[in-house]
Amino acid sequence: MEAGRMQTITMRQAADYIDQTVIIKAWVTNKRSSGKIAFLQLRDGSAYFQAIVVKADVSEETFALAKGLNQETSVKVVGKIQADTRSALGYELLVQDIEVIGESHDYPITPKEHGTDFLMDHRHLWLRSSKQHAIMQIRNEIIRATYEFMNQEGLIKVDPPILTGSAPEGTTELFHTKYFDEDAFLSQSGQLYLEAAAMAFGKVFSFGPTFRAEKSKTRRHLIEFWMMEVELAFVEHEENLQFQERYVAHLVRNVIDHCGLALKTLNRDVAVLEQYTKLPYPRISYTDAIKLLNDNGFDDIQWGDDFGSPHETFIASQYDRPIFIVNYPKAIKPFYMRINEEDPRTVLCADMIAPEGYGEVIGGSERIVDFETLDENIKAYNLDPSAYAWYLDLRKYGAVPHSGFGLGLERAVAWLSGIEHIRETSPFPRLLNRIYP
Ligand code: 4AD
Ligand code: MG
Numbered sequence: 001m002e003a004g005r006m007q008t009i010t011m012r013q014a015a016d017y018i019d020q021t022v023i024i025k026a027w028v029t030n031k032r033s034s035g036k037i038a039f040l041q042l043r044d045g046s047a048y049f050q051a052i053v054v055k056a057d058v059s060e061e062t063f064a065l066a067k068g069l070n071q072e073t074s075v076k077v078v079g080k081i082q083a084d085t086r087s088a089l090g091y092e093l094l095v096q097d098i099e100v101i102g103e104s105h106d107y108p109i110t111p112k113e114h115g116t117d118f119l120m121d122h123r124h125l126w127l128r129s130s131k132q133h134a135i136m137q138i139r140n141e142i143i144r145a146t147y148e149f150m151n152q153e154g155l156i157k158v159d160p161p162i163l164t165g166s167a168p169e170g171t172t173e174l175f176h177t178k179y180f181d182e183d184a185f186l187s188q189s190g191q192l193y194l195e196a197a198a199m200a201f202g203k204v205f206s207f208g209p210t211f212r213a214e215k216s217k218t219r220r221h222l223i224e225f226w227m228m229e230v231e232l233a234f235v236e237h238e239e240n241l242q243f244q245e246r247y248v249a250h251l252v253r254n255v256i257d258h259c260g261l262a263l264k265t266l267n268r269d270v271a272v273l274e275q276y277t278k279l280p281y282p283r284i285s286y287t288d289a290i291k292l293l294n295d296n297g298f299d300d301i302q303w304g305d306d307f308g309s310p311h312e313t314f315i316a317s318q319y320d321r322p323i324f325i326v327n328y329p330k331a332i333k334p335f336y337m338r339i340n341e342e343d344p345r346t347v348l349c350a351d352m353i354a355p356e357g358y359g360e361v362i363g364g365s366e367r368i369v370d371f372e373t374l375d376e377n378i379k380a381y382n383l384d385p386s387a388y389a390w391y392l393d394l395r396k397y398g399a400v401p402h403s404g405f406g407l408g409l410e411r412a413v414a415w416l417s418g419i420e421h422i423r424e425t426s427p428f429p430r431l432l433n434r435i436y437p
Contacts, residue, residue, distance in 0.1 A: 006078065012046035014091035017081045024077050024093060025101065027128070028069045030111060038066040040095070042077070047261070048130050050084065051077055051093040058096060065098055072104035072128070088264055123428060124437045134262035135424055138255055139413045143207070145254035146228050149247055150205045155230065158197040158204045160190030165387045168192050169334055173212045186211035189406060192336075192391050194231035195367060198402055199394055205230045207409075217432045219421045220309065220359050222410055224430040230364075231404035237338075237348040237366045240403035241324055244352060244362055245281045248322060248407075252276045255416050268418040276321050276355070286328045286346065289315050306332045313357040322361070324350040335381040336374070337365040350405075358415035364405025371395040 008023040009016075026044035033039065038053040053066040069075070076099040084092035109125055119126045126132060150157065165182070167174055168189045175186040190206045197204040210227045230247075232240065255263070256273050263270055284292075290303050293311055301311060307325075316323055327346040330339065337347035349365035368374045374395055378388050413425035423429045428437060 010046035011044050011049045011089065011091070014081045014089070018083060018091075019080060021078065021080050021096065024079070026075060026077060028071060028073045028075060029128075030071065031066070031069055033067045038063065040066060040069065042075075042093075043128065043130075047089050048133070049089050049092060050087060051079060051095050053095040053098070057094075062095075062098055065100070066095070070104050070107070071110070072107040074101040074104070075099065076101055088261055120423070120434065121436070127427060130265050132424065134265040135413065135417050135419060136427065137262040138259050138417050139409070139425060141255050141259050142251050142409065142412055142416070145251050146207065148254075149250045150230070153203065153243075155203040155205045156201045158194060158201070158206055159208060160187065160193035160206050162187045162209065166192055166391070167383065168336065171383070173214045175211045175213045188212060189227065190229055191231065191404060191406065194229055194404060195391070195402065196394055198231040198233045198404070199398070199400075202233045215432060218309070220411060222422055222426060222429055223432065225426070226409040227406045228409060229404060229406040231402060233402045234400050235403045236401050237350075237403060240364055240366065240405060241283065241350055244364065244405055245279050245322075248352065248362070249277045249279055251412065252416065266417050266419065268416075273416065278321055281322045281324055281352070282319050283324045283326050283350070284315065285326055287343070289325050292318070304329050304331065309357070309359050312353050312359045316353045316355050319355070322352050322354050324352055326350045333365070335377040335383065336367050338368050339373075354411070354415045356415070356418070358411060361411045361415060362405050362407045364403065366401065366403040369395060369399045369401055371399075
């Protein structure tokens with residue numbers, strides 16, 4: 001480093017620059033001032049922090065400029081980093097000089113309360129708030145820790161296509177599009193392609209956008225969401241569950257260890273999250289779960305029905321960590337799941353249900369290996385056999401038991417962040433009736 005040359009830093013790096021004079025580029029989120037001192041709340045993308053302008057220490061112009069700064073003005077600030085035990089970050093900036101980079105006038109999101117529709121209409125600006133910043137940091141950490149875990153476990157990332165001709169999760173929720181003269185869909189899940197890749201490379205994963213034209217307007221549903229999918233050759237049902245619980249515990253551990261400030265901003269109780277790192281996660285069969293519900297006054301559900309969110313919430317509330325509900329009825333699950341020989345009405349599948357009402361975060365299963373069974377299912381589920389010929393091929397040439405699962409990124413983010421609604425977990429969520437901004 002050149003002597004005498006001032007360093008431009010981000011506020012996250014403040015600990016390495018105590019008592020040094022630095023340059024920080026930031027936006028003004030708020031300010032208050034008296035005759036002698038101005039407190040600027042700044043955001044530089046790495047953190048939210050306070051800058052203090054003392055009238056006696058700066059030029060008259062600088063103090064006047066500081067007092068007149070509007071919300072969201074961008075600034076270049078020169079100042080000295082000092083420890084500040086009162087702030088969450090632990091550091092503040094004692095200002096020497098300020099230069100305006102870009103002016104801001106009448107910023108629509110003010111510190112007062114705004115309604116959800118207003119905020120969603122201004123999502124492109126709402127992202128600047130400290131809560132949104134915290135949620136995106138947790139999302140980023142889950143993505144980072146996912147790649148870390150998958151690489152540690154020796155999986156290869158395989159990217160399935162987004163434009164497809166198959167419908168792994170049923171035909172009712174497909175987004176149709178034209179593929180030149182052919183009909184095509186936006187991918188609901190990369191699973192079928194991952195199965196082909198698992199037969200080539202053994203252990204594979206994918207992480208990308210998926211689309212569901214679901215007419216659901218709930219706190220758990222997005223139209224476009226990111227799914228992390230895994231497919232493991234030679235792995236049967238129970239080993240699949242063990243992989244999932246180790247993966248989810250790894251995500252929780254890393255969010256706790258690397259997102260302390262974000263969790264604090266969100267008022268997320270870390271002791272509660274610690275509980276979710278404890279393995280194993282309990283397994284409860286679908287059949288026992290129905291009995292549990294019926295024994296506890298839920299008479300709106302019987303064997304064969306799918307769970308609604310009140311049911312999932314109640315079942316999960318019996319435990320202190322995520323659970324697996326295993327072996328659902330074949331009739332309410334997709335065509336590719338392997339039959340459970342111990343109760344052939346059911347399949348070898350599991351949904352991981354998160355605690356605290358967050359519901360299903362993972363859906364997975366062991367897959368059908370036998371050619372005839374799969375062929376019959378494709379017809380029985382009214383799927384177009386010609387679109388699945390390649391998928392059936394996988395059962396002809398050295399087929400092996402294999403299993404996999406998909407984790408919904410945004411559901412995991414909502415759960416670990418402890419926020420009410422999934423819409424805040426995506427930077428620009430696609431919701432029923434909303435594609436703006
Ligand atoms: O349970 P799903 O539909 O499973 C599959 O798509 C399998 N093919 C995955 C596999 O085995 N490779 O979806 C998996 C997860 C759900 O558990 C949920 O977390 C999330 O994806 N998900 C959604 N997230 C947000 N909005 C939606 N509309 C979602 N639908 C599913
Ligand atoms: Mg599911």
